[in-house]
Amino acid sequence: MKSETLIASVIIPVYNKEKYLNNCIEVLNKQTLDHDKFEAIFVDDGSKDQSLRIIENAAKNHAWIRVIAQENGGVCSARNTGIRAAQGTYLFYLDPDDDLSPDTLLKVSNFFNGHKNEIDLVTYKIVPYDEGEKKNLHFRYDVLTASGVYDLQRGDNWLVCQTTMNICVKNKFENNHTFNFKTNNGTVYHEDQQYITEILHDKKKIGYCAGPKYNWNKNSSSASNNIVNPYFIFDNTMTMFETLFSLDGGTPSKYIQGLFINDLAWKMRSSSPLPTHLQGEEYKVALERFKALLKRVDDAVILRHPNMQVYHKYFFLQLKSASNIELNFGPNGISAMRDGKFLFSREKVNLHILRTRLTKHKLVLFGVVKSPFFLFSDEMPTLSVQIQNKGGFSSTYLPLYDSSVSSCGSTQTVAKFFNFRYEINLNTPSRTAFKVEFAGHSFDTYLSFLETRCNFSQPLNYLAFQGNTKIAITRDMGTILVSRVKNPTVELKSSSRTVKIVRKLIQVQKKKKEERNSEIWLYSDASNRLDNAWYQFLHDAQKNDGVTRYYVAHNANTSSFTPKRNAKVIEANTRLHKLLYLNADKILVSDIVRDTYVPWTNVALKKYADLCNAELIYLQHGVLWAHLPNYYSYDRVLFDKEVISTKFEMENLTANYGFLESDLLACGMPRYDFIDADQQPKKRFCCALLGDNILLEILSMENASLSPINSRTLIITRGLQHSFQMQHCKRF
Incomplete structure (x- = not known):
């Protein structure tokens, strides 16, 4: 097969993927591009299973299959081997456990032919599956709505945020970009993102071909699932983004800033982007390294990024620099400003009700007081409840407690929320309202509910009944009204x-x-x-x-x-x-x-x-x-x-x-x-550990006959050190 006839080269790195390879080969065999117009380069990276045998046998029956075997060097090495061997006009990438729609090679190549001088890289839709379940599409498809060339420096195109290998790259042969990800600890992560970004940087444009699909099959056996902890990838992540931030000299482009915030967003949900594996001075040094990047990101990029949870945005605004954020109080609530520029505002404080229990005589509320502004002040809010009933008006302050909900879906504290409890007497009609005082100002509240744990829900119009007692919630006013009704069933409407x-x-x-x-x-x-x-x-x-x-x-x-x-x-x-x-x-x-x-x-x-x-x-x-x-x-x-x-x-x-x-x-x-509860307890303890790759070392034990037991243990789980004291726990 002459190289000038080849339109596409598909590079497939293989390492111990025997159970996926037959399907991968079939996916490529179904491509509508003429089979004499593309090659599939399988690079076996020292597999220990039957992977090499499977692809070598397949190559005997399919002229478009090329097999290269090498000693294990990792996915970057395997892909680079494929890049050097590729003879097609365009380079595609495929992992053996993923697949492509049949029209991918043909349609993407044809699209590239029409824009060859404008772009160096074309993307097409990636559809994620997790253990066979289809997941939501990436937010980039709110921007990439039709086939075309997108200038990454214009409008909202910075949100394209291309980090995955559903790409086609122009083959420049000896001038090709390669996977040159630098790692200081042997862990390779983000190599795709760096490779893609370096290619896009030359022309700062990306092509999008609508129609073809890359089906990304995520599974629990994926090696990447086990290394997202900062112990493994914090240093590598910092090194990569320091490299990308330097591409534009002083100020990184909005596109690269968006990549950084996107990286923080998903890591906040899965582990942590911060150096939480370190302590003391090492942590301080690493955190300053992180903040040096964060300070080069525009506040608007943080606030507008669609992939980041809202309270995580406020956390990073504060971490970037809290000293120059000013809170302004006015008749319409609070606003946050930095260097004279508006960041965000809130008119009311949210009381999010996590749990209610409705009994014959009382309604028990357990909730959390939430506001982003608490994070930017050392002052603690107060919560008062105001009750109006036939006995008149009364007001009282409720105790507030630190809330673990302050983690906001992450593994660390990113906000300042406070739990509260309150009971409403249902024996007497009443109106209950809540007020929050903060930094010398009083604020109205609004109510929201974790509806799966509460007696109030949207289908019931936030009404509940206990006998002839009606409890009505006015969420936007933050009020709860208790009254008597003659026929409670009439007021609960349902179409079913x-x-x-x-x-x-x-x-x-x-x-x-x-x-x-x-x-x-x-x-x-x-x-x-x-x-x-x-x-x-x-x-x-x-x-x-x-x-x-x-x-x-x-x-x-x-x-x-x-x-x-x-x-x-x-x-x-x-x-x-x-x-x-x-x-x-x-x-x-x-x-x-x-x-x-x-x-x-x-x-x-x-x-x-x-x-x-x-x-x-x-x-x-x-x-x-x-x-x-x-x-x-x-x-x-x-x-x-x-x-x-x-x-x-x-x-x-x-x-x-x-x-x-x-x-x-x-x-x-x-x-x-x-068990015999009357038996004299023995001075002993049981330590049960869950997980894999665990090393338990008892460093010292002093006088085990005493209580509490003076012993310190060190547990290393996937490279993370946890130190704790053990005590003898006396039964009641």
Whole structure:
């Protein structure tokens, strides 16, 4: 095959991809470009499985397949080998576990032919799949709406943010760009982004060919999933962006600034872009290196970037430089300015309600006070509640607590939010409003709800009823109105006859239950196991206290249990389970994941939100030692009560996790029924670690007969060091 007849060269790096290769070959074989017009260069990078044999056999049957075998050098080395060998006019890239639409090579090449002198790189649509599930398209397709050439220096084209290998590159042979990513620790990451950006920099334009698709199949076995921690990639990321920022001399282009903010955005959601793996002086030095890049990014790029969560934007504005951000207070709220330029403003403060519990006599609220401006001040806000009822007007201040929700979906604190609790008496009609005072100014509030955990939802117009008591939320005014109505069912409107029937049925059942002075308790474990809820159910089933108990079995073998009049086993997610969930008084669970105990979808449950009145009780496992506030703080688990077994837990959860003592049931785990509680406890401890590549080293132990045990451990998990003290935990 003569090189002048070749239009496209597809470069496929291969390392231990035997299970994907046959499909990859078939994808290329289905390309509509004449097979004598393209070549597929498979570069085997020292595979240890049957990959090389598979592609060599395929090459015998397909003249368009070329195979190059080399010693393992990594994906950059394999691609560079392919680039040097390529004879086609255009270079395409494909990973063996991804695929292309059949028209990709033909249509992209034809598009490139029409714009050859304008551009060096063409992109086409990438469609992400995660374990087979199709995910949302990249935000760049809000800009790339039609085939054409896009000037990256004009308008919103800086948001194209091309970082993935759904590209076609002009083959310049000996003048080709190659993958020259520099790494100081052997970890290669972002090599695609650097390669693409260096090619685009020459002409600062990109071509887009609508129609063809690159199907990107993300999977848990991907090597990149295991190295996104800053321990592995912080230094490499800094080196790459320092290189890219230098391409334009002093000030990086808006396009490259956008790449940097995009990188921060997704890392904030997955791990951290900051050097959190370092401590002390090393951390300070690394953070200054990071801030040196951040200071070269325009505030407008941070604020306008569509991929970054809004509170993460405010965090980076503050990290960039908080000293020259000024807060201005006026009749229309607060605004933030930097060097005389407007950044953002807010008229009201958000009270985001995370959990409500509606009982016969009271409405319990648990929420968080949110405002971006708290981050830019050392002053702490105050929250007052103002009540108007037949007794007149009263006002009181509510205690505020640091909230773990301040992480805003990241692994670190990026905001200053504060939790609060309040109970509204439903026995008397009233109007409740909230005010926030901050920096000497008073602000109105507006209410929002985590609707999957609250009794108020959009399908119910944020109304709820308890008997003839109506509770109405005016969200934009931040008020809650309690009143009496004659016929509560008339005011809850729904287009679904089924919803109305179910609601009526539950209301009738609740009334009968109240007349009999009886209760319904549900017990639920995770799927395919019998856990703490099962043991608690077996224990409680012996009681005759007017409570009817149901164990909810999730594919678990409960055949050993003999049903009783007041204790039965039901299957999870059945119609009966759904009705009982709405009618339950208590739900006891051993797993905080909602799917393990909620039989309704989130969308369906919102239509019955006001009927969900059960007290949620968490039968937690063991003793929580690791510091995990983003998982187990009160504002995360959102359970009404938690069972604990030791004094250490009481102290730890109240001091560090936002629990009140009244939230904790100090009675021991149900499995204590299976041990001799009267036996004298031994001075010993168990350290159970989850994860792979773990090295545990006991550095010292002094006088193990004492309590607490004086021992320090060092755990290295995927290269991360965690040091903690172990104590002997006394039972209640």
